Amino acid sequence: MAKRPLILAVDVGTTKVSALVGEARPDGELVVLGVAATPVVGMRRGLVFEVERVALAIRDAVNRANSMAGTELSHAAVAVNGDHLTLTAGQARLGLKTGTVRKEDMAQVMKRAAHGRLDPEREVVEVLSHGLAVDGFRGVSDPVGMIARELEMDVWVVSGVSTVLRNLRRVLTMAGVTPVMWVPAPRASADGVLSEDEKKVGVVHLDVGGGTTGVTVYRAGQMQYLGVIPIGGESITSDLSVGLGVVSTQAERLKLEYAAVGSEREGTVEVRAVSGQSVKLIPVKELEDIVSARVDEWTQFVEQHLSRVEWAKGPGAGVVMTGGGSLLKGLGSYLEQRWGWPVRLGVPIGLGGLSDLSRSPGYAVVVGVARNGRQAALDVPTESWVRRLIQFWLNLWN
Numbered sequence: 001m002a003k004r005p006l007i008l009a010v011d012v013g014t015t016k017v018s019a020l021v022g023e024a025r026p027d028g029e030l031v032v033l034g035v036a037a038t039p040v041v042g043m044r045r046g047l048v049f050e051v052e053r054v055a056l057a058i059r060d061a062v063n064r065a066n067s068m069a070g071t072e073l074s075h076a077a078v079a080v081n082g083d084h085l086t087l088t089a090g091q092a093r094l095g096l097k098t099g100t101v102r103k104e105d106m107a108q109v110m111k112r113a114a115h116g117r118l119d120p121e122r123e124v125v126e127v128l129s130h131g132l133a134v135d136g137f138r139g140v141s142d143p144v145g146m147i148a149r150e151l152e153m154d155v156w157v158v159s160g161v162s163t164v165l166r167n168l169r170r171v172l173t174m175a176g177v178t179p180v181m182w183v184p185a186p187r188a189s190a191d192g193v194l195s196e197d198e199k200k201v202g203v204v205h206l207d208v209g210g211g212t213t214g215v216t217v218y219r220a221g222q223m224q225y226l227g228v229i230p231i232g233g234e235s236i237t238s239d240l241s242v243g244l245g246v247v248s249t250q251a252e253r254l255k256l257e258y259a260a261v262g263s264e265r266e267g268t269v270e271v272r273a274v275s276g277q278s279v280k281l282i283p284v285k286e287l288e289d290i291v292s293a294r295v296d297e298w299t300q301f302v303e304q305h306l307s308r309v310e311w312a313k314g315p316g317a318g319v320v321m322t323g324g325g326s327l328l329k330g331l332g333s334y335l336e337q338r339w340g341w342p343v344r345l346g347v348p349i350g351l352g353g354l355s356d357l358s359r360s361p362g363y364a365v366v367v368g369v370a371r372n373g374r375q376a377a378l379d380v381p382t383e384s385w386v387r388r389l390i391q392f393w394l395n396l397w398n
């Protein structure tokens, strides 16, 4: 009997580690067998800062997801996050010695395109082909087996700083997890929640986490842009803590319960002061001014990223937000007013099994990582050349 294509996906976020064990169905559905999230300290802006504490959180989340699923998986597809991630374009040509396109040729041309101009201190996280020409003819999707003289490929290369990736690899190893595939967190999140139709008509995706915001843009079914801003929901919490003179746990509670963008409410909120037991009354307006200032700054950063995309017209499918930070009250309507595009919250799609547990915007990344990992599951029968190329990259690492 064929092995079941089981996948372990891990997302080491700034505030929580999520792990998911899923089964890849040939029809594309991801059946969730186990899912867990463990709060983490020791991460900052998507990067590992305290190795042991992060490793403990990874171990806990992975163990719980495995025991829920009744599995003992240790090889994982893992999300990579942080503003060190950059997207560059690459291109390469390859003459075909045998006169026929072989899968090795596809892998070879992709490797050439990816490694063209990479700085020595950076590592390839992922390569995505977005254009292929066979003897100058574009639009061929699966050329393996075709008679041809030359292949030409355009790729997007997502790369990251080697030391950052080495630290991530180290904490995973300490936690007993072997990373076999990296997936950039912003793209994973987009894959977790966006439909193919949205990607075709054009969509902006924002994954608003605790320490980062991932920005991706899709058009004509393909990713056109990826970037990471080192600001997320934690910045609002720390602004409230400093600005209102309250400890961060209280600031977090105030944010979750009272903070809203653009509500113009009145009244006061009661909180305990940092020193002593005295109670202070904080005008809601003061709290909202602090939140709005940070949201305004954050929006300007997002706009800087979006301005790098050439827009003929706005994204037809509007903006889709995920991540815990996207739940800030009023954020969606604030952006709708500012940009004039529809904004909605994204929840993971295409799930079966324990899907209710994972159907929240905060699980979008780990679901997307698993969805990408399913392509790497060795025994998926309907193998396209894209999958075979992913396998090629996996083989490079192993």
Ligand SMILES: Nc1ncnc2c1ncn2[C@@H]1O[C@H](COP(=O)(O)OP(=O)(O)OP(=O)(O)O)[C@@H](O)[C@H]1O
Pocket (backbone or CB within 6 Å): 012, 013, 014, 015, 016, 045, 046, 081, 208, 209, 210, 211, 212, 213, 232, 233, 234, 237, 252, 255, 256, 322, 323, 324, 325, 326, 327, 328, 329, 361, 362
């Ligand atoms: N209802 C809510 N309103 C406002 N903020 C919220 C809400 N729920 C969660 N958050 C915020 O979401 C953030 C955590 O989001 P998430 O779990 O997506 O982050 P992460 O994946 O750990 O971090 P990152 O992706 O930046 O590495 C926290 O700052 C938290 O305060």
Ligand SMILES: [Mg+2]
Pocket (backbone or CB within 6 Å): 013, 014, 185, 209, 210, 323, 365
């Ligand atoms: Mg995240």
